[in-house]
Amino acid sequence: MRQRSLVALALALLAVTTTGCTVERHWGGGAHAGGGGKAKVGLVTKTDTNPYFVELRAAAKAAADANGADFSALAGQFDGDNDGQVRAIENLMQQGATTILITPSSSTGVLDAIDRARKSGVLVIALDTATEPATAVDATYATDNFEAGRRQGAYVKAALGGQAPKFFMVDGTAGSTVDTQRHGGFLKGIGLTDASPEIKGKVAANGDQSLAQQGVENLLQRTADINSVYTMNEPMGRGTYAALQARGLVGKVVMGSIDGGCEGVHNVKDGQYAATVMQFPKKMAEQGVLAAVEYAKTGKKPSGFIDTGSAVITDKPVPGVESKDTAWGLENCWGTK
Numbered sequence: 259m260r261q262r263s264l265v266a267l268a269l270a271l272l273a274v275t276t277t278g279c280t281v282e283r284h285w286g287g288g289a290h291a292g293g294g295g296k297a298k299v300g301l302v303t304k305t306d307t308n309p310y311f312v313e314l315r316a317a318a319k320a321a322a323d324a325n326g327a328d329f330s331a332l333a334g335q336f337d338g339d340n341d342g343q344v345r346a347i348e349n350l351m352q353q354g355a356t357t358i359l360i361t362p363s364s365s366t367g368v369l370d371a372i373d374r375a376r377k378s379g380v381l382v383i384a385l386d387t388a389t390e391p392a393t394a395v396d397a398t399y400a401t402d403n404f405e406a407g408r409r410q411g412a413y414v415k416a417a418l419g420g421q422a423p424k425f426f427m428v429d430g431t432a433g434s435t436v437d438t439q440r441h442g443g444f445l446k447g448i449g450l451t452d453a454s455p456e457i458k459g460k461v462a463a464n465g466d467q468s469l470a471q472q473g474v475e476n477l478l479q480r481t482a483d484i485n486s487v488y489t490m491n492e493p494m495g496r497g498t499y500a501a502l503q504a505r506g507l508v509g510k511v512v513m514g515s516i517d518g519g520c521e522g523v524h525n526v527k528d529g530q531y532a533a534t535v536m537q538f539p540k541k542m543a544e545q546g547v548l549a550a551v552e553y554a555k556t557g558k559k560p561s562g563f564i565d566t567g568s569a570v571i572t573d574k575p576v577p578g579v580e581s582k583d584t585a586w587g588l589e590n591c592w593g594t595k
Contacts, residue, residue, distance in 0.1 A: 297327035297554035299547055300350030302343050302360040304387075306333035308465075309519055310539055311361065313592040314385065317543035318359065325551045330355070337465055338431055340367030347371040357381040357550035359543075365390040365435040381553045385542045387436050388563065397560035399545045401537040403516075406568040407440035409579070410514040411447020413533045414486050416576035417512045423448060425486040426477050427460045428470050428494050437462075437490055440516055444488045458484050463494050470497030478505050487513040492522035492534060499530040516568075520595045523571055523587035533572035533581070539592055541566045 301318050303311040315331050322329035330353060332346035340363055348371060350358050358380055362368050365388060372382050372394055384398040392398060415423065427444070430437035450456055458481050461473030470489070474497065482505055489495040495515035502508050508529075515522060518536025526534050549560045570579060571587035588595060 295356065295554050297322070297325070297547075297551045298354055298356045299327050299329050299550045300346075300353065300355035300358045301329070301331040301385075301543075302346040302350070302358065303331070303333045304337050304339075304343075304361050304363045305335070306331070308337070309521070309593045310386075310517060313519075314361070314539040314543045317540040318547055321544045321547035322550075325547065327547065327551055327554070334363055338363050338434070340364050343368050344371040347375055351375055351378060351380060355380055356554050357383065357546075359383050359385050359546045359550070360395075361386040362389055363387075363434070369394050381550060381559055383546045383549060383560065385546050386539065387434075390435065392563060397549065398563045399542045399549075399566055400563070401542075401568050402565045403436050403439035404443040404446070405565075406516050406535045406537060407443025407445075408447040409443075409535050409568060409570050410440075410488065410516055410533070411444035411449075413447075413570055413572065413576060413579045413581070414444075414488070414512050414514050415448045416579050417532055417574065418486060421485055423450070423456045423486050424458055424484045425456065425488060426458060426474060426484055426498075428474060428487060428489045428498050429460060429462045430465045430490040430494070432462045440490050441488075444514075463490075463497065465491050465493060467493040467497040470494035471500045472497075474498045474501035475504070478502075478507075482507065485511055487511055489513060489515040489531070491515060492517040492519055492525065495522070495531050495534070496525060499525070518569070518571065518587065518591055519593040520588065520591040521593060523584050523591045526571055526587070527573060527584040532574055533570055534587075536569045536571050536582075536587060536591065538566050538568075538590075 299322050319329050334342035376382050382395045384395045386400050388398045389395050459477035463470035463473050489498050492515045513531040514533045515531055516535040522534045552558050570581040572581050573584050575581050
């Protein structure tokens with residue numbers, strides 16, 4: 259009898275020890291609910307190579323370090339990798355994250371995983387890209403991408419100086435929220451619709467410089483009678499510039515873009531495109547982390563859409579469009595200066 263009791267006690271002690279080791283591996287505990295604890299912030303970006311998301315990740319880590327929060331970052335393997343982002347959310351939940359910040363590749367593709375996280379007590383905040391519906395997350399800190407597109411369209415329209423626009427649209431990932439919003443915003447700003455004959459061609463280049471160059475080269479084989487181009491982001495702006503340069507169209511075409519990376523501001527300064535619309539990933543990351551810290555301390559959650567702003571950057575200002583020059587842009591841009 260005494261021997262059986264000793265064996266039972268040993269097994270009980272082993273169970274306690276094993277459980278304790280598991281908890282330590284999960285950031286010191288599995289309690290997700292906010293209030294009275296240390297913030298454990300997980301970040302999930304679309305990729306870990308795009309300079310924009312590199313900047314966002316660096317800013318989030320710096321803010322977490324400055325505020326005494328634990329930080330972990332994961333990403334999809336490519337833009338549109340919903341399964342990779344779902345796995346990242348599940349991994350962060352297992353690690354005991356109290357808040358997950360995410361830039362969803364698809365506004366609908368990760369909703370089930372987000373719902374599971376929120377039901378377990380994790381605060382979920384979207385950065386850069388809103389979910390559909392917006393209420394799928396607790397709050398969103400992002401650029402108003404429709405407004406950013408509208409600013410680009412308004413600039414291009416004014417820069418044409420009364421000429422009727424004849425333009426290509428170089429889009430991002432078909433069906434993505436950011437792409438849809440920027441595309442629609444541009445058309446609003448230039449005063450046209452998807453059915454307008456002024457659009458001489460469209461290509462989806464998935465945010466990639468090489469794909470944009472190839473796509474625009476193909477469009478130019480059909481017609482070179484254009485005076486303007488919409489590009490969804492700056493890498494595609496650079497690819498489009500290469501295609502236009504090869505056809506001798508540089509200086510004859512007004513091109514705008516969106517991002518506000520330091521390389522993009524240099525592109526504007528060097529004349530590759532007329533203007534870019536700057537967004538502020540550092541502000542998104544910092545505000546998201548501060549909300550995570552507040553949630554861990556008090557249980558208070560942010561809510562709704564918080565616009566982190568945008569600004570037209572150009573050295574060729576036009577009437578009716580508020581803008582900043584490239585000197586200001588280089589002081590406020592993200593990425594390597």
